[in-house]
Amino acid sequence: MPLGLDSNGTTGQNKDAVQAAANGTEQKPHNNKKIRGASKELQGLLEDASKYYPAYDCTLPTSYLKSHVQESAEKVDVEVNMYEAVKQPVEQKQEQTDDVKPVKRTKHRRRHNVKRRDTTGHDTSVKETERPMEETVQPMEEIAEPEKGTAEPMEETSEFMEETAEFADETIQSSLTSPTASTEPQNDTTVDTPAGTHAGTHSPEYTPLKNFVDWDGPMLKLEYNLFDIDFLNSTTEFTGEITPSAQLTTADREHRAKTPPIARSRHNTYNAHTGQRILLQSILFPNCTEEYIVDFSKNFDKYDPMSEIGKVVEYSALVFLPQDYAHGLTQDIIPRLNDAYDNADETAFIQTVHDYNTFIRRVPRHRITQHLRELTQIPQSFIHDFLHVVYTRSIHPQAFKLKKYKAFSNYVYGELLPTFLTDVYQRCNLNTNSVFLDLGSGVGNCVIQAALEHGCRTSAGCEIMEDASTLTELQYKELTNRCHFNGLNLKPVQFLLRQSFVDNEAVITLLRDCDVLLVNNFLFDSKLNKVVETLLENAKVGCKIISLKNLRSFGYTIDANNIDGVLNRLKVQKCTFKEDSVSWTHSGGDYYISTVQNCIDESLLQATSRFRRSKRPERYTR
Ligand SMILES: C[S@@+](CC[C@H](N)C(=O)[O-])C[C@H]1O[C@@H](n2cnc3c(N)ncnc32)[C@H](O)[C@@H]1O
Structure with missing residues (x-):
């Protein structure tokens, strides 16, 4: 095993990273030395794995909670009168x-x-003071x-x-x-x-x-x-x-x-x-x-x-x-x-x-x-904070269960955080008519945020792991009760739990109607990514796929064997997320929004022809 795991499922290297993160000095993964003979894909997977700090998971959504970003003193200086603000x-x-x-x-x-x-x-x-027990209390x-x-x-x-x-x-x-x-x-x-x-x-x-x-x-x-x-x-x-x-x-x-x-x-x-x-x-x-x-x-x-x-x-x-x-x-x-x-x-x-x-x-x-x-409008943070209240009640007490997975497997757990999701859902034009589907929905965060923020026609998720499924049920129960408590209108949510999205008829049915598909495939292996690709054949034209890894691997080319494949019809947009967008690292990174088109993506043809030209041996003629 390239990176030894301790009893917590944490790599020694990751522990350093977690320690560094705790000190507010997140370090760069130091395992990015090239391994001789390794394929580019393997190299990429190893580098990504070393960016993945599973210890963050145990206090999810810890990075959402982290307070390492300090407001500048300057900002405090320009604070103005709240009384005037409300007057x-x-x-x-x-x-x-x-x-x-x-x-x-x-x-x-x-x-x-106003400082937040x-x-x-x-x-x-604010100085953390240790206060003795007051007699008046x-x-x-x-x-x-x-x-x-x-x-x-x-x-x-x-x-x-x-x-x-x-x-x-x-x-x-x-x-x-x-x-x-x-x-x-x-x-x-x-x-x-x-x-x-x-x-x-x-x-x-x-x-x-x-x-x-x-x-x-x-x-x-x-x-x-x-x-x-x-x-x-x-x-x-x-x-x-x-x-x-x-x-x-x-x-x-x-x-x-x-x-x-x-x-x-x-x-x-x-x-x-x-x-x-x-x-x-x-x-x-x-x-x-x-x-x-x-x-x-x-x-x-x-x-x-x-x-x-x-x-x-x-x-x-x-x-x-x-x-x-x-x-x-x-x-x-x-x-x-x-x-x-x-x-x-x-x-x-x-x-x-x-x-x-x-x-x-x-x-x-x-x-x-x-x-x-x-x-007509609310602060964006209102829904985030509401979701956080639900999360603290349902997931926090048992979050440790989410760490029970085989390291570097398809079942490694990690979450996309609310601010990032708000941004990416807006980019994908998620709306009240949309069908949203999350393949590998974890505890259901992305699904319920889509339902609440955009009131989607259907928000669905499929999750295979037992513990994540049980936590999804707990979270959904707390959510429905809290929605009533806060007078919120929860639009239809559907979870396919304890089942794989592979060869799943219900998933295929949803996919045919799906407008926005989320696949957090950050650590999916190439076999599972291939299954996702096969599933995409069912996606309708216009469907947008949010993925953490490009669905079209590096150096992908069109050839006689894949000419009809859905990958050729994807228009892929590479985007970047800011720091504190995902649960497994403070750092920013890349993600992809791919749109299914009805014909071959032209950029792919151009890239292929360019690639061919440059590969053609030069001829020297007189
Ligand atoms: C990294 S988590 C993503 C959770 C959530 N979608 C998010 O982004 O916040 C990936 C999830 O995919 C699930 N998963 C992996 N393979 C799966 C499969 N074949 N069918 C259903 N879920 C799967 C894992 O159990 C894990 O909970």
Whole structure:
């Protein structure tokens, strides 16, 4: 075996690479010496294999979570006032009639550079302080277990439903004048803001250093009704089952407690403090909350519940709430939550979540649904973060199973990450009429992103491995429940699990209708790539194939034996992906979009004729 594997299935070389990646200094594979006598194809495969760091897989989507990209200090300098950023839309709103308009992100707001946290919520510019257990913090065990699926004070639920539109104005006023107004007990939660103002009374000079969501990030135009308004109008109660965040952190804590201290040394922030359970109010279902454990004493390297809460709160303002209500959050609660997070102030953080809950319960539901009905665009990151929530609940706890494959086999696991998929799906013009198929769909990420982002007519995937198939089922279950919880309209998804795409009638049927085919063939061997080629004979003209390796091998030429082959009818476009696009490396790389044509690709003919000319022996005549 050219590269020895250790018990983790990690090559010694890969371990170096992982170590280097952990140090933020990703190294170049050092096994790229040419092996004498090896064919070009073999050479290419070996080089690719050495670019593949399977250890990344175990914490998937780790590279999506990695925080190695630092915002420049310069960017912080040019940050501008968030108060001003949200003031203008509200002023505009007040001049308007009562009509609710979709959220329009004004140029004014979009100009602003607000520093963003990474998706784990960790920002290395914020000092990780080891906080001793505060006396004021009630240990989690002392708090009564809340009933599953019930909201905090239920008496407010009916009020929630009965609110009239006039209440909105009242709320706008109260959020302007009395930002911390809450029906829940108030702590003396004073948070030092960067501007030195008292929490909740941010002056126009207040400048948040960072947010949980990138408020200036790219937007996704909605091609279909992302929100299922009919469903939301037909029910005010959520009856599904979502895996609460607290379940993840509790499991993590139990695991740490069982781990012998020596193995635990990595988590050197471990201490006896166990955090506090809190409930986060669902924005759409008054009867429902999600349970979280707030605990700033630990270093949540893979999953940070506080950061997730921050995102939920910010997306309430960015996506769910009409502008008049969103203002109440952007002017008060969001800055306070960011301050509390930055200062690792558990008490202030929890108080702010309580205030958010109270605020959300007072928003008339019909104003939210009316607003969602009229939405024309959302931040791209909204779907990515939603998918990440689903992933953390369903895949994270068992991600280690995805590493059980034979090294360098066709079953090596790796994922294409959400930002890359958004880009490539747009390039392939994926839309509501499209049929999307993923050959080797892993845990189903690419399939569900196609369904959610573009509302495809059908999004399908075929996966052979038992563990990946089981995880697909878990992920799909969490997804459907979470879609209901968030009011999202999930278009048809079909998985062919525990079966090969080779000689598979269902796959062939789908392929005949397929508009966009994905084959992550990065480490498929030539035999399997040949099978993919045979399958492509069924693809219709116009079908686009996304592949990580060129389906037409290097030096491919047309000859009498392959003249009718589909490879001759492919128009191949070589593209590059940016760093942090795939799970197995931070580095960028190449991928291919091939379009099936009804006649031979002319560039191939030209290349062939050029090739022939240059090979013709020169004649010397007089
Ligand atoms: C690199 S993973 C890609 C996962 C996902 N498509 C992505 O890109 O994020 C390749 C997957 O193909 C699956 N696979 C390999 N050969 C297969 C076959 N003959 N039939 C179905 N799935 C196969 C592997 O088990 C693995 O889960």
